[in-house]
Amino acid sequence: MKYNYTEDQLKAIETSESCFLVLGSAGTGKTHVLVERVLHLVSKQHLQIEKLLILTSNMNDMYQIKEKLNHEVDVSKLSIYTMDMFALKIILDFEGYQKKFVSQSYLETVKSECIKQFCKTDKIYLDYMRNPRIYPNITIEAENLYFERIEKEKLTLRFIPISYAISLLKKNESLRQQIISTYHTAMIDNAQDYKDEYIEFIQTFTNNTQDLYVLGNDDQNLSLTSLKETYLYQVYHSKKFSKILLVDNYKTDKSIMKLVTLIYHNQDRIDKVSKYMIDQHYRPSLSFHEFRKDIVEELIKDLEKLHQEGIEYSDIVLIVGNEEDKLYYEAVLNRAKIGMNIHVPHIDIESDAFLALMKYVDQYEKNDYNKSLFELVLSILNQALIASMDQNIILDLVAHFERLTRSNDLKEFILYILSEGYQQVFESIDNTVQVLYVEACRGLDFKYVFVPDVASCLKNDLEHSRRVMYNILYTARNFIYLYGLKNNHHVVMDELKEIISNWNAVKVPSSLYKNIIKSEHTYLTRDYQITFEHVLEKYKNYPKLSNELTYLIELIKNFDVLLNKGDKTTNVDIYMQAFRYFIQHTLKVTMDTLHDEKRTVIASYLSGGSSGVLDLEADYKKLILNDCLSEKFSTTELKGIHDIYRYLSASHHKNDDRKLPNQDLKQASENISIYRRFSNKEKINYYVSVIKFFDHIKLSDKKLQVIESSIE
Incomplete structure (x- = not known):
């Protein structure tokens, strides 16, 4: 999905500040800004992907970011973790993966075994356990043995990787400096989720030599933590950080955002008002029932009606507040044959x-x-x-x-x-309505959200409950269905009823932007776009060559649009012949200059051995050996130019007015047949390989002037 970014988003993406905070409401594109920031750093500022560290608070967000980057950069080289995963990585990389994470009771058993080893009789052991002070020597010796066993057996108490990692970094300054020097830029997502030891951990592996890029939204904090206790609050009030506020919501319907205005009652928040882009003019309802079976009946009717209208079940989610409700509604959906128990097995890490x-x-x-x-x-x-x-x-x-x-x-x-x-971690399943906890919805959104019992999702703390409701509401992109039991009362439900009752009086400001999502598909990846920019910059001082390359790049872009429209009636011959002309003339002149010779036809440079006396791979090796071509440009890509030229020539011969020998016509037909089996993406890849070739060749100014003077 491509975006026409808002002015504020672009500022956040392209900032030159070393410490920067992106604060934004749900739906304003913080994740997309983070992804584009990564691509900007890698492509425009030429930062090595290995020098980036991305940390977030939950796996849904982590894998969503990774998926968005997957087609643009080599994510295998990218360090992206949840905060807990990163702490574990530090521990295990330093101390070894044979470390054994154990429970408190396991450690107590080890300690008891160490004490018994120094108690000569059971009576002494029982006396010691009642009053350790009477045997000080046993205490000293047992503690020494206990810590020896912990170190030897590599035992670590479960569920506290952050505090252990902090301790490890503080004890090992060389390790701390190694981690600091590894990453040029640390990107901290969901800053509202970190407090206490998490803040200390961040401060331990970062310092003034690194760039910090922080993103967050205090309204999305699902814990009972006060805003002032969070990392987001520290960063927001830090003089080191420049900041920007994103307010333009590009994916949530105005009706949902009206309900979200209940969050403005909270005192413990950073003031921000979101603006809508989407308005489908509907009013949600909060439906109350005497019994849960009545809610179930209405809910199933609503689900089946949506499905009859063509809505996929996988576009729908039910949100519940506890384990009992989750099991209940999964069973309800199973009986209706529109749900499935999604069981992720649990593994005992001591097994x-x-x-x-x-x-x-x-x-x-x-x-x-x-x-x-x-x-x-x-x-x-x-x-x-x-x-x-x-x-x-x-x-x-x-x-x-x-x-x-x-x-x-x-x-x-x-x-x-x-x-x-x-x-x-959420995994979408076709034709299935899933039931999720509020916490499991972090980083997710659905077209349709059902909340069977609103009150069961809320707590006693009113401000916290509003934040919970905020997160539930923003899980819905288009429509939300709210249900409740008459005997389950909560202030937040009263606030929702008040908003719905005074619907027209509740105002949500309109964004200046109407739609920032580009609907068109493209086969031109970001890497290709960067290559285009680099080539035009590389040859800008050579007008004729620059004009030829500019024309070819525009041709490729137009051809990409044409392929994505799927319009088979358009005559593509003009594109074919323009490509063929470029290869026969401009590429031919370039090849002559690179090889310091002048061959009769371009085919002799693009030969697999049958259509010319020289071999393509031998020519490739010669260019590499003479340092005229970067090894980043592969023989496969050079063969791609050969393959596309064979088709272009074949297409030309088939349409040639001259009478050609039957053998040549037969070969032309075979080459055209091969080309037609290529996918659209493969066709674009082949054409782009011509531009990539010019990106990777190495020519002196003298030789470039020769090419310039030879272009007609």
């Missing part, structure tokens, strides 16, 4: 199966194994003689992980499990 993976991972490098992660994990578990039942639990999680991430990295899978956030 032999998981420890087998931890033991293996220290010997493993992700680039050393070219099979799927599933095959690798299965092999490890088989070698460790893990029972099939335990194997199946882990393999189910591997399959879940691979579907979400398309990653083959065992270390990333380990972090994925240890952080335990995987329990709330």
